[in-house]
Amino acid sequence: MTANTQMKQLVLVGITAAFATLAFLGTTVIRIPLPASGGYFNLGDTFVMAAALLYGPLVGGLVGAIGPAMADALGFPQFILATAVVKGIEGALIGLLAGKRPRPRRVVIALVAGVVVLVGGYYFFEASLYPLLARRIPFFGVTDPAAALAEIVPNLLQGGISAVIAFGIWRILARRNDR
Amino acid sequence: MKVILRLIGLAVLAVPVFAGLALVPEGQAALPGVAWGPVVNTALVMAGVAGLCGRAFLANALAVTTLILVPIAFGGGLVAWLLEIMGGVSPAAAGALHGAHYIRLTLNMLGVIPLALALVASIPFDRLEQGLLRRERGIATGEKYLLMFIRVFHHIVYFVIPNILEVMREEALLRRFSETAPGLTGRRRGRVWVRRLMAGLVQVGVSGICAALRFIPLWAREIDDLPGRTAQQHRSQL
Numbered sequence: 001m002t003a004n005t006q007m008k009q010l011v012l013v014g015i016t017a018a019f020a021t022l023a024f025l026g027t028t029v030i031r032i033p034l035p036a037s038g039g040y041f042n043l044g045d046t047f048v049m050a051a052a053l054l055y056g057p058l059v060g061g062l063v064g065a066i067g068p069a070m071a072d073a074l075g076f077p078q079f080i081l082a083t084a085v086v087k088g089i090e091g092a093l094i095g096l097l098a099g100k101r102p103r104p105r106r107v108v109i110a111l112v113a114g115v116v117v118l119v120g121g122y123y124f125f126e127a128s129l130y131p132l133l134a135r136r137i138p139f140f141g142v143t144d145p146a147a148a149l150a151e152i153v154p155n156l157l158q159g160g161i162s163a164v165i166a167f168g169i170w171r172i173l174a175r176r177n178d179r
Numbered sequence: 180m181k182v183i184l185r186l187i188g189l190a191v192l193a194v195p196v197f198a199g200l201a202l203v204p205e206g207q208a209a210l211p212g213v214a215w216g217p218v219v220n221t222a223l224v225m226a227g228v229a230g231l232c233g234r235a236f237l238a239n240a241l242a243v244t245t246l247i248l249v250p251i252a253f254g255g256g257l258v259a260w261l262l263e264i265m266g267g268v269s270p271a272a273a274g275a276l277h278g279a280h281y282i283r284l285t286l287n288m289l290g291v292i293p294l295a296l297a298l299v300a301s302i303p304f305d306r307l308e309q310g311l312l313r314r315e316r317g318i319a320t321g322e323k324y325l326l327m328f329i330r331v332f333h334h335i336v337y338f339v340i341p342n343i344l345e346v347m348r349e350e351a352l353l354r355r356f357s358e359t360a361p362g363l364t365g366r367r368r369g370r371v372w373v374r375r376l377m378a379g380l381v382q383v384g385v386s387g388i389c390a391a392l393r394f395i396p397l398w399a400r401e402i403d404d405l406p407g408r409t410a411q412q413h414r415s416q417l
Contacts, residue, residue, distance in 0.1 A: 006320065007403045013324045014395035017331035022387055025340055046384060073295055077197050137198075161377075168381030169388065 012055075016062045019051035023067025044068045045159060048091045049114055049166035053107060054173055057095030064091030078140060082130070086121030090114045107170060115159035122155055123148050185231050185301050189294065192227040196220050196290045212279025213286070221290040228297045236300070240293035248288050256281040304329055317406035326402055331395065339390040343383065355379075 027044030044067060052060025065088030072080045097110035126148035133140040195202055201216025202223070209218045229237040256277060263273035311318055311326050318326070 006323075007399055010323060010327050010399035010403055011395055013327045014331050014399060015392065017328040018335060018388075018391040018395065021332050021335040022391060025335070043380075046380075047388075050384065050388065077291060077295075164377055165380050165384055168377065169384045172381070172385050173388065 012059065015051075015055055016059050016066075019047050019055075019059065019063040020067035020070070023047040023051075023063055024070040027068045027071035043158070043162055043165070044071060045087070045090075045118065045162035046165045046169070048087055049094055049111060049162060050169045050173075052091045052094035052114070053098050053102060053110070053166065053170040055095070056100070057092040060091030060095035061088050062091070064088040078130075082122060082125035086118060086125065089121065090117045093117055102170075102174070104171075107167060111163040111167060115156065115163055118159045119152055119155045123152060126151065182301060182303055182306075186298070188227065188231045189298050189301060192224055193294055193298065196224055196294055210279070210282060211275075213282050217283060217286040217290070221286050224290040224294050228293050232297050232301065236297065237293060240296045241289075243296060244289060244292040247292060248285060252281050252285045252288065255284075304333065308333075312405070314408075317408040319408045323402050323405065323407075327395075327398060330398055330402075331391070334394065335391050339387060342390065343387055346386075347383065 023044040025044075026047050047067065048060065048064040051063040065084045068087050069080050069084040072083050091114075094110045094114040097113055098107050102110070126143040127145040130140045130143050131145070194200070201214065201220070203215045203219050205214055205216065207215070209215045225237065228240065259277040259281075260270075260273050263276055264270055268276065308326060308329050311322050314322075
């Protein structure tokens, strides 16, 4: 590995660490409870989405898989699996759809797809996979199809608000980078 | 106590708590709908954290737990209770419907959060960083990445976030963002309020990202310049 390549990779690791930490803190600080399942919604997604838009699918996916899952470790360890998978896919997909030089329209499409993954992914985990896993491992017995259904609207709100803020952050920082 | 012993002790405590295993056989309930298992697990965690990390640490961890717990357990419980009452259920019956769930949730959080905090606090990040920097044989590429991760994490947790919170408090940013223009009423007022709040959150997000990324190129150069652990170096030391 040449010195230049290693330097670039170190910068990439630093950026991933920075966004993962911001996503972790964004998830931990702003928590709004959901009575149906005992879970909560947060704004950590903003940093996952912004990382994917600014630095592409690899950084977006890693930030999504690491940051919010670290936050779940403090309080809701049952949701670590769902969060790491769903938000990892969300970040990677947004980065892929936005492309290398994203235009506002593509960014909006990417963010909408990300919100769909967020809502659909959590519904799949909480309505199907967790009840199935809970038959063997009681640790996962924290949700059921009714609770998952009740979480669709709050998750949609969480994704929507995060997407709007991420779009604003992308517009400011992308313009700064272009100069 | 040695760090490794403390970490092993906490990891042993974590198995039943994180896996939801009951250490006592299921029989008589501690409270209606609440088994003795979670109660025993929580008590074990408290005793274990106090023994391994000290009573002062347990007190701080419990203060943090309470801050997280209040909106989730009590706020969530209150909303669930109000929703049932609005659906025509009597207040007493509404309490009985969700009470056990929120008591279990509270017990779970009282066990899980102090334990997770103790585990994180027991990892000697400072010593890990110093140890990596002092290696005589140079450091491997993976260790360089780890060093970068630790440095960025520290910088954000101990400098970026406290600074942003300080600025937000000093300048009353959130209050200013959410103030509406005088003379506006109804929906227009609401729209202006939402727009301002969003703009404020974008501003906070941008400041956070810029401050977090500020030193990364500098650190990357510094860490890149550290002597790498090459095959040639190994041979010369043999």
